[in-house]
Amino acid sequence: MKKATHALGFVLLFVFFCYQSYSQGPKVLIITAHPDDETMFPVTVFKVTHEMKGTADVALITDGSGGYNGLVASSYYGKNMTDSATGRTYLPLIRKKELLCSGEVMGIRNFYFFDQIDDFYQMNPEPFLSGERWDMNYCEKKLDKILEQGKYDFIFCLVPDAGQHAHHKTASIMALRAAQRFKGADKPIVLGGRSASKDYSFRFTELENYPETRISSKAPVFYFDRSYGFGENNKHSYMIVADWVKACHKSQSGDMNAAMHKGDLETFWYFEINGDLNIERTRAFFEQLKSSGFPTK
Template sequence: MKRILVFALFLATYVGFAQGPKVLIVTAHPDDETMFPATIFKITHEMKGTADLALITDASGGYNGLVASSYYGKNLTDSATGRIYLPLLRKKELFCSGEVMGIRNFFFFDQIDDFYQLDPLPFLAGQRWDIDFCDRKLDKILKDGQYDYVFCLIPSAEQHAHHKTASILALRAVQRMREGNRPVILGGRSLNKNYTYSFSQLEAYPETKISSTAPVFYFDRSFGFGENNQHSYMIVADWVKACHKSQSGDMNNSMHKGELETFWYFDLNGNNKVESTKAFFEDLRKSGFPTK
């Protein structure tokens, strides 16, 4: 009996160390995940973790595919055509992106991807999206998933209202959880190494406040390694961007740009998880092909 108990304890300890981090990504549109694809790739492929993705809109917007119109044989710059074909096309593209990143599950909320605007209030107030449905679904996903981290986009003032709303939905969902069960929620954005961008809070939304004591975490996807340093994780970001052919204009502009995948630590996480988050990013940089 004693040997059995010792073996069971060893097995439980081994499984605990063997299991990598569990991450939920909450975004508004297919292609929003291009802000941090190398980080997700390393989590799923090299840290042996898991990543799921919750997509809030139905992906029926984004008439950005001038070259993609030739590829798909449809005028994807026309809104009427886009409303018909983009929801399926863009979800297929997201599956392609997810295959590269190693996404395990996709959760589709299918809220209207209406038009570009900056004010998140009509969405959060339930005038444009079914917020009660979104809240209930996010609550269940978080409860069932028992995630270590939630990644969303930084909800800065110049961002699309859909981006801001999706991030606020994620923040509020984490807030509703019991404190001991909450994952760490981080706001991500890709930036160049010489960036001057900063973010502290979206006005009128206190849940978006960034911790004043936590550092900005980052992964340098441009760091070279291998023969003649000709390899880097920039290629992973490019693989992911290339999946989103319907957005050929935006993706063309972003190819092989944005060396840093940066993450801001929201104040609602509390100070007691800063050190474990530091350790997570250190482990991420050391995994696979180590980077600085």
């Protein structure tokens, strides 16, 4: 009898905890390397801020100056957006404005700009994590302060798989390490996101040499189906929100053109550092996400 009472008490406590956590809406911090990285999961953020009455902030690590690949954007901005010198001069401001546009769609509350150099495409995160290329002492102190003040429920970053840009890997490792350093009672749950088609075959367990990136074998891959149709003749879906966000990043006209109206799912991998007890809390979050606004499966 005592065991049954204790079990019931635990369940009630868990339900109460979840209610307390989200009675004011979940709080999310997005930590990414480049303006436009948030296009991997914009609908999840949109639903948090608009339909779950939560909040979302962005911590952007680089200045975005390396994204000089906008051929059509050259006509739009009246500058050669494929030229490195032009990009280094104008892209930091242009891409901040584009992120503000994206953030208006998603309902972003605060933007934190770290302005680390968006140098060039490479695969090794170590020059950045070691402080050789980025001011890691500054970044870590700033992230710690943001987490302390924000009291976030979740941190969204990109899945740091081996094929990713070094900047993406570094930003995600920074997010994981910041969560590990957090001194508060409730550590934020860190999720690695990416968009995918419904028949995706991508698998991820961890980034070699970085054990903090290990995925929990006990958790599912959480997801939101942004292509699910509803309303009149099922012609409505949340894909339009993703397209609105992508359209803001005009300087990246090549990448955004290829990405437009693609990626049915916003998928999220659950890191082992979050602990087993937070799996159900994360599951409850995604169930609430799917049932809010215009319900999807």
